[in-house]
Amino acid sequence: MKPTQRATGQRMEKSHPSREDPLCRNAELGYSPSSDLDRLVRCVSHGTPSPLIRWHYHDDYEIHLVVSTCGKMFVGDYIGTFEPGNLVITGPRLPHNWISTNAPAGGVALRDHCIVFDRGPLDRASESISELKDVLPLLDRSARGIEFFDMSALAGDYFGRIRASQGISRFSVFLEFLCVLGEWKDYRLLSNPWTDAAEDASSMAQIDAIIGFMNDRYAEDLSMPRVARHFGMSKSHFSRLFHRRTGNTFTDFLIQLRVSRACQLLAHARDPIAAICQDVGFNNVANFNRRFLAVKGMTPSAFRKAFADPR
Missing domain, CATH: 2.60.120.280 (Regulatory protein AraC)
Structure with missing residues (x-):
């Protein structure tokens, strides 16, 4: 069409x-x-x-x-x-x-x-x-x-x-x-998680705190061992809990979170793509472009153009 x-x-x-x-x-x-x-x-x-x-x-x-x-x-x-x-x-x-x-x-x-x-x-x-x-x-x-x-x-x-x-x-x-x-x-x-991807607080207290931590620090050099250590969990227990509750590995979820935040910046800010890459935690533009393309099916520049001109 x-x-x-x-x-x-x-x-x-x-x-x-x-x-x-x-x-x-x-x-x-x-x-x-x-x-x-x-x-x-x-x-x-x-x-x-x-x-x-x-x-x-x-x-x-x-x-x-x-x-x-x-x-x-x-x-x-x-x-x-x-x-x-x-x-x-x-x-x-x-x-x-x-x-x-x-x-x-x-x-x-x-x-x-x-x-x-x-x-x-x-x-x-x-x-x-x-x-x-x-x-x-x-x-x-x-x-x-x-x-x-x-x-x-x-x-x-x-x-x-x-x-x-x-x-x-x-x-x-x-x-x-x-x-x-x-x-x-x-x-x-259709979309990556748009808001704080917390689920039912009564049954998801642990994962709620973890995702809140990631939402606050997604631009930092996060790693699964670091986050597991912060919450007093072994790496194996953290990995099982995270995958069971979110359906994603820690790395995949972090990439999706960073790409989602990048989408919001690309849509609503005029900062250069290289600056947005750094703002959301990717270490270089080539890696950012590759990860963004894998998640969204288009490059960051194509996303910005499509969002700005819905014709």
Whole structure:
């Protein structure tokens, strides 16, 4: 897919993402009216241009289905293209935006559908209803953004059923949709961890402290033995704990963390790439370029250009 026309007034903000206030989600912006029972699952549909199309984040989860136009998709530090059928779920505080590049001059009345929901009630209910725990791994993964493939027709059916229902019926269809998404095999994670990659504090206290330490000192000469020693662990115990809790080796996680921080600097700062390389802890530009390319599939300079000019 190669979009050939300029975006119709919807361009990437050259600043940090804005935070969306849930209180502003009203019918004037395309959100469906809500009752007390529908506040967990809100629906919105909009075209382009729209005030909802901007580089932003919020505390809720969002399932986003594109139904018309093509363009560029930004999720965390991921940059890619989208077309009709694009289906993505984003987690809390993960910045995102979709910018149409082939919309006609007058825009389109309907570009995408969104379902916005809060995880808190699901977590609390899962303590009493064990079956609800089946959808929690999906929500954990969505902290990085998830793109699903070959399910646009099925997703469109669920979106229609959810929007057409209310109360308990809406919640029932919504849970069914989450279960389908959780079992879908054809997907990919989009972004590196965007915020402090800590998980549930009650069960992840150790790894939370370790990752916090790494977030504070990622630019230093960190090594697994040094961090293990700092937390009073043997190297073998630290290695097993870290891999079990994060799914990564210490070295791979540190590289991803440094690349993620580099992405933020490349997007929002004008510092030379050589300076950013040093700022995030790489010892030379050649190593930085090689590691960045392996993680992001493009060079740092290509990432900066793509992020600055979403055409």
